[in-house]
């Protein structure tokens with residue numbers, strides 16, 4: 237446990253050691269205080285000049301106060317720096333973890349790890365570690381002095397203390413296990429709350445408030461039970477340490493008296509041994525309590541290390557994301573495709589393939605529609621083009637360059653992506669539009685808004701581009717969210733634009749306008765569009781029908797409609813089920 241904590245102090249060890257040394261110096265100066273006071277009293281009784289001894293006493297008192305204050309400040313600052321470093325480190329790790337690992341986690345729990353777990357660790361890493369180290373020094377000093385006076389008696393005392401240490405260590409280990417339960421329960425509360433609050437409208441519409449409250453209350457009770465269990469174990473530690481010290485006292489008295497009787501120990505040495513044992517009591521009790529506190533931080537430590545153990549995109553993709561991308565070979569023939577997918581195989585679990593050899597091509601300036609039944613793997617294909625997951629086999633090229641030739645950042649800079657549920661981030665309209673192109677001028681923002689038919693609406697808003705969109709864009713309609721997402725993607729001027737059913741939330745007028753705009757967009761980039769709506773399918777230059785994880789049929793809308801019964805069924809289903817009427 238201490239080793240784990242030590243690894244986490246990386247970067248803060250120097251100030252931590254400095255704070256420890258200052259605390260020890262302050263304690264040492266404290267020891268000199270009685271001597272300085274003795275000097276004053278001796279000078280007084282011997283009628284010697286008082287100035288010198290008094291000056292020494294004042295200096296000692298001042299030094300202790302100043303060094304103590306500085307040590308305390310250094311310790312606090314180290315604690316805060318630790319929290320700062322830990323939070324920024326965790327956040328930067330979390331935002332880079334591989335999608336496959338991220339899919340297994342709960343957002344609320346991750347948030348708890350970056351907030352409450354870090355706070356729980358802070359105490360153990362700063363105050364308690366210094367407290368343990370100083371008390372250990374004081375206790376060792378006393379034991380050495382006792383050893384010099386009477387090794388036999390000291391070894392007996394050591395035996396008693398070690399026995400107590402073993403018992404207390406066992407208790408501390410149990411505290412460590414309970415703390416893991418406690419921190420996990422706190423993480424579950426945070427995840428449960430995130431789940432309920434992020435879907436508050438769904439919760440209310442389904443009258444599920446009480447069920448969510450009960451669920452969170454049950455999790456809170458689990459945390460309470462673990463905390464009380466930990467408190468019970470902690471409560472035993474101080475009396476156990478006290479018991480050991482009392483036993484050491486009795487031992488010194490009984491064995492010491494016998495050894496004085498045998499002439500093996502002087503009476504003065506016995507008195508000194510007793511005084512040392514008294515001095516040992518405080519540091520030893522604090523030492524044991526400190527070890528228990530460190531164990532209480534065990535849950536938090538393990539949970540934070542679990543996050544660091546998650547693979548990041550950089551670590552999982554050996555050829556991508558790191559270093560300078562390889563240069564293109566100088567005599568490469570101009571590419572005939574903006575996007576070329578060859579024989580792509582992939583599944584989320586090893587035994588369930590989703591894509592079973594998908595191949596498709598998006599020529600430059602073309603609009604290709606990807607259609608297929610629900611669950612066929614259309615969004616999965618998009619995720620692979622974005623390189624959120626590594627394919628089992630097969631290749632993806634953009635403008636003729638394979639994915640393995642480019643780092644992730646460079647690769648993604650060529651792609652614009654409009655997601656199915658169009659996430660809008662908290663902030664202003666301007667923040668959202670500039671998300672992929674932070675340097676875009678307002679003129680370009682207005683052009684992009686024009687493209688998605690939103691200029692009029694935004695101009696009428698009192699704050700215009702500075703209007704707040706609310707949490708997840710709650711102050712916008714679904715259609716507006718979708719149009720903002722499209723404008724945002726276009727602003728980054730991608731070579732390839734991926735759109736996951738871009739017209740899903742649009743009314744017929746906006747749907748028609750966007751279909752025209754998609755045609756215009758082809759001047760700037762190639763488009764691959766997951767299409768459910770007839771207007772999008774019909775507008776495409778090529779339609780690729782995905783079934784069973786492969787491109788089942790490829791052709792123009794008219795060709796497929798004429799020759800492919802599966803496509804006829806799919807389109808028939810759409811015209812009846814999705815948008816009601818098919819436009820011809």
Ligand SMILES: Nc1ncnc2c1ncn2[C@@H]1O[C@H](COP(=O)(O)OP(=O)(O)OP(=O)(O)O)[C@@H](O)[C@H]1O
Nearest residue numbers: 339584585590608609610611612613614615616617
């Ligand atoms: N992150 C994930 N983890 C595990 N399985 C997933 C994940 N995402 C999708 N799947 C599974 O992969 C299959 C293909 O899903 P995908 O979302 O690619 O289909 P789709 O064709 O886009 O469907 P839709 O038209 O309904 O959006 C589905 O069976 C789905 O359950």
